[in-house]
Amino acid sequence: MNFIEINKLSGLLSKNYAKDFLKLLVNYESISASEAASRLNLHIKTAQDFLESLFELNYLFREQIIEKKRPYFRYKLIKQNIEIKFDLNELKNDAKLLDLKVREKKDSNCIFNTSPKTGEISTISYFIGEGRAKKECKTQLTKSQGKFLFHLPFPTANAKTVIEIMNENKIPDVHQSEIVNLIELLIEQEIVETIT
Numbered sequence: 001m002n003f004i005e006i007n008k009l010s011g012l013l014s015k016n017y018a019k020d021f022l023k024l025l026v027n028y029e030s031i032s033a034s035e036a037a038s039r040l041n042l043h044i045k046t047a048q049d050f051l052e053s054l055f056e057l058n059y060l061f062r063e064q065i066i067e068k069k070r071p072y073f074r075y076k077l078i079k080q081n082i083e084i085k086f087d088l089n090e091l092k093n094d095a096k097l098l099d100l101k102v103r104e105k106k107d108s109n110c111i112f113n114t115s116p117k118t119g120e121i122s123t124i125s126y127f128i129g130e131g132r133a134k135k136e137c138k139t140q141l142t143k144s145q146g147k148f149l150f151h152l153p154f155p156t157a158n159a160k161t162v163i164e165i166m167n168e169n170k171i172p173d174v175h176q177s178e179i180v181n182l183i184e185l186l187i188e189q190e191i192v193e194t195i196t
Contacts, residue, residue, distance in 0.1 A: 005057060006086055012053055013082070017042060021050055030063070030074040051075045097180045098163040101195040102187075106155035110191040121146040126189050144175035145182045152192065159195035 001009070012018060017040055024036055037047035054060045054075075061076045108126075115122040125138045141149065151169045153160055160168075162183055163176075171179065186192040 001084065001086055002090070003086065006084055008053060009057055009082070009084065012050060015050070025060070025075070025077040030076040032072055032074050092177065094180065095176070097183050098176060099161050100183070101159035101161050102183065102192045103153035103157060103159040103195065104155050105190055105193040108191045112149060121149045124149070126191060139185065141182070142178055144171050145178060147171055148179050148182065
């Protein structure tokens with residue numbers, strides 16, 4: 001499952017009527033949204049949304065029935081188990097960013113705050129939004145992120161690849177992922193620029 005599917009399934013299972021709804025699906029050959037709504041005392045739209053979501057997640061089979069009235073769907077359970085399994089490796093940062101040439105962007109409106117004890121950068125402050133809606137965001141850095149930013153080339157200097165900056169400043173490879181995560185944030189907030 002991907003994270004979006006897990007989010008959707010978790011949202012469905014957290015409904016206070018989810019257990020009773022699933023009980024209907026287990027015990028009936030097939031059921032329509034209106035039948036489920038009447039048995040569970042739910043609004044028909046609520047029942048329809050629940051069934052459609054399970055259908056989209058491939059837990060239900062859907063068949064269109066045409067009677068004298070307008071057509072409707074009947075739903076049938078096709079999986080007897082609901083399992084949530086997610087490979088956390090899918091969340092790994094893109095290692096390709098290590099080869100990007102980067103430098104600080106001119107007039108980025110970012111404040112690099114140094115630690116009085118170590119002299120290394122400990123936090124960055126930047127602003128999002130505009131006018132009265134503008135708000136300050138402060139990001140706490142790990143020691144390796146602070147060291148990396150301390151050695152980030154200035155706007156007028158030649159850009160270097162992320163991996164070059166890490167290697168030149170003896171930042172261990174084990175910290176690559178957190179450096180890449182920081183670079184993603186800095187690019188998104190236009191604090192660093194990439195040079196091709």
